[in-house]
Amino acid sequence: MSELTLPPEPEPENAGPCPYLDTEFVAEFNGQRVGEVKTSSEEPHPTCFFYRPDGDLQLQVRVYVGEEDVARALVDAAAPVETSNPTSQPTGWEGGYESNDDGAVYAVFKGGNAVVVTTNQPQSVKARTVATEAIANLRI
Numbered sequence: 313m314s315e316l317t318l319p320p321e322p323e324p325e326n327a328g329p330c331p332y333l334d335t336e337f338v339a340e341f342n343g344q345r346v347g348e349v350k351t352s353s354e355e356p357h358p359t360c361f362f363y364r365p366d367g368d369l370q371l372q373v374r375v376y377v378g379e380e381d382v383a384r385a386l387v388d389a390a391a392p393v394e395t396s397n398p399t400s401q402p403t404g405w406e407g408g409y410e411s412n413d414d415g416a417v418y419a420v421f422k423g424g425n426a427v428v429v430t431t432n433q434p435q436s437v438k439a440r441t442v443a444t445e446a447i448a449n450l451r452i
Contacts (some may be wrong), residue, residue, distance in 0.1 A: 316385045322359035322374060324350035330360035332446040333373060338362050341441045342431055344370050357452075369432070373446050376426040383426035390419035390428040397436075402444050409436040418443045425452055 328349025329335065339346045347365035351358035362371040376386050387407045396408030399420065405427075407420035411434045418439035419428040427447055429439040 316381055318382065318385055318389065319354075319376065322352035322354060324359075324361040325353045326351045326358070328360065330362070330373065331356075331358070332375065332449040333360060333362075333442065335362070337445060338371055338442065341445075342371050342433055342438050344433075346370070357450075371432070371442065372428075372430045373442065374426075374428040375446070375450065376424075376428075377452050378424050380421075380424045383421040383424050386426045386428060387419040387421045390430070391417050399440070401440060402447055405447065409440060411436050415439075420447075425450070 328351055330349055330351060335346045335349055344364050346362050348363040350361045357375040357377050359374040361369060364370045376383055391408035391410055396410040399409055400406050405420040405422045409418040415430060415432040416434055416436040416439045417430045418436055420443060427443050429443040431439045
């Protein structure tokens with residue numbers, strides 16, 4: 313079996329808004345004001361970067377639409393099966409979540425779709441809430 317090549321890490325390249333998340337929603341559920349929103353150049357599903365007013369990144373939402381093996385591998389890279397807590401929320405999506413001193417990650421996939429949310433907040437429930445909202449707003 314050949315080694316999967318994952319897409320490169322997305323970079324913030326364009327001014328927002330995020331097509332999946334309202335800035336006010338992110339501010340409310342991540343618990344910090346949003347100073348700026350940027351997106352990556354991937355179309356039609358860019359990664360969204362939400363920054364605090366001081367310029368530090370507070371939340372990132374990466375969306376992948378493509379091959380199931382790649383979607384699963386992206387989720388496992390963000391929230392490794394061996395170390396993260398398993399999740400199946402929202403219904404039909406699978407993945408994991410974990411927290412550390414730098415924040416939390418919530419990563420899930422369904423078929424060839426993956427959503428990975430990283431936050432500077434240590435409570436994984438914040439990342440899960442944002443992931444669930446992004447998934448509800450995806451046009452896939």
